[in-house]
Amino acid sequence: MTVKEVPEIAGALLFVPTPYADERGFFCRTFDAEAVRAAGLDPDAFVQDSVSRSVGGVLRGLHLRSGRGEAKLVRCSYGEVFDVVVDLRPDSPTHRNVATFELSGETQVTLYVPAGCAHGFQALTPTADVSYRIDRPHDPTEDVTIAFDDPELAVPWPLPPTGVSRRDREAPSLAEVLKQREV
Template sequence: MKATEVPAITGAYLFETTSYTDERGSFCRTFDADVVRSVGLDPDAFVQDSVSRSVRGVLRGLHLRSGAGEAKLVRCSYGRIFDVVVDLRPHSPTYRDRAFFELTDETQTTLYIPAGCAHGFQALTGTADVSYRIDRPHDPSEDVTIAFDDPELAIPWPLPVTSMSRRDREALSLAQVLKHKEG
C-alpha cells in the first residue's frame, strides 16, 4: 500500500493498494496504520465505520460537517463511483478547489478527505458500496449539505441523477453555506 498526495486538495491522500491475484481471486490490504501514520495522520483517530449501498445514478452529497468538521477515509468496496471533494477550509491554499476521482472495487483505493472539505459521489454501476471511516462520532445536528448542481462548483456529474435523499434535494447553495459558516 502506498500513499499519494492529492495536489488539488491540500492534506488529501489516496491510499493505493497492491493486489495479489491467483486462481482463487485476489487479495489486497485496504488499511495499514503504518502507511497512514507515514503521512502524518493518526490511524487511531478513526472511531466509526459505515457502508452505503447505492444503485446506478444515485447521488449522495455534497456533505459537510459544521463545527470541527469530520475527516474521513472513503473507499468503493463494490462497484464504481464518481467521487468529489471540495475544499471549504478558509485558510487552506486550495480553498474552494475541487477534485474528482473514480473509485472502484478493482483498485480498492481509499481516499482520505480532511475535515472541512465537502464530499459527494455518484454511483456508476448497478450497485456501488461505499465504505466510510470517520474520525468522530456522527452528530446529525452538524450535517450541512451543498447543492450538487451549484453552478459555482460546476461539477461534471457523469450520469443523470436517478435518486437522492430529500436532504440532498433541498440543499443550500455554496454561497449560502459559506455565508452561514462566516456568520
Template sequence: MKAIPVPAIAGAYLFEPTPHLDERGFFCRTFDADVVRSAGIDPDGFVQDSVSRTRKGVVRGLHLRAGRGEAKLVRCSSGAVFDVVVDVRPDSPTFLGKANFELSGETQVSLYIPAGCAHGFQALTEIADVSYRIDRAHDPAEDLAIAHDDAELAIRWPLPVSLISERDRQAPPLAQVLKR
C-alpha cells in the same frame, strides 16, 4: 500500499493498495496504520466505520460537518463511484479546490478527505458499496449539505442524476454554506 497526495486538496491522500492476484481473484490490504501514519494522519483517530449501498445514477452529497468538521477515509468496496471532494476550508491553501476520482471495487483505492472538505459521489454501477472510516462520532445537528448541481462548482456528474435524498434536493449553494 502507497500514499499519494491529492494536489487540488491540501491534506487529502489516495491510498493505493498492492493487490495479490491469482486464479481465485485477489487479496489486498485496504488499511495500513504505518502507511497512514507516514502521511501524517493518526490511524488511531478513527472512531466509526459505516457503509452505504447506492444504486446506479444516485448522487449522495455534497456533505460536510459544521464545527471542527469530520475527516473520512472512503473506499468503494464493490461496484464503482465517481467521487468528488471540495475544499471549503477558508484558511486552506487549496480553498475552493475540487478533485474527482473513480473509486472501485476492482482497485480498492481509499481516499482520505480532511475535515472541512465537502464530499459526495455518484454510483456508476447497478450497486456500489462505499465504506467510510470517520474520525468522530456522528452528530446530525452538525450535518451540512451543498447543492450537488451548484453552478459555481460546475461538477460534471458522469450519469444523469436518477435520485437524490430530500435533504440533498433542498441543499443550498456553496456561497450560502460559506456564509454560515
C-alpha cells in the same frame, strides 16, 4: 501500499494498495496503520466505520460537518463511484478547489478527505458500496449539505442522477452555506 498526495486539495491523500489477484479473485489490505502513520495521520483517530450501498446513478452529497469538521477515509469496496471533494477550509491554499476521482472495488484505493472538505459521490455501476472510516462519531445536528448541482462548483457528474435524497435535492447553494457559516 503507496500514498499519493492530491494536488487539488491540500492534505487529501490517496492510499493505493496492491491487490493480489489470481483465478480465485483477489486479496487486498485496505487499511494499514503504519502507512497511515507514515503519511502523517493518526490511525487511532478513526472511531467509526460505516458503509453505504447505492444503485446505479444514485448521487449522495455534497456533505460536510460544521464545527471542527470530520476527516474520513473513503473507499469503494464494491462497484465503482465518481467521487468528489470540495475544499471549504477558509485558510487552505486550495480553498474552493474541486477534485474528482473514480474509486472502484477493483483497485480498492482509499481517499483521505480532510476535515472541512465537502464530499459526495455518484454510483457508476448497478451496485456500489462505499466504506467510510470517520474520525469522530456522527452528530446529525452538525450536518451541512451543499447543492450537488451548484453552478459555482460545476461538478461534472458523469450520469443524470437517478436517485437523490430529499436532503440533497433541497440543499442550499455554496454561497448560501458560506454565508450561514460566517454568522
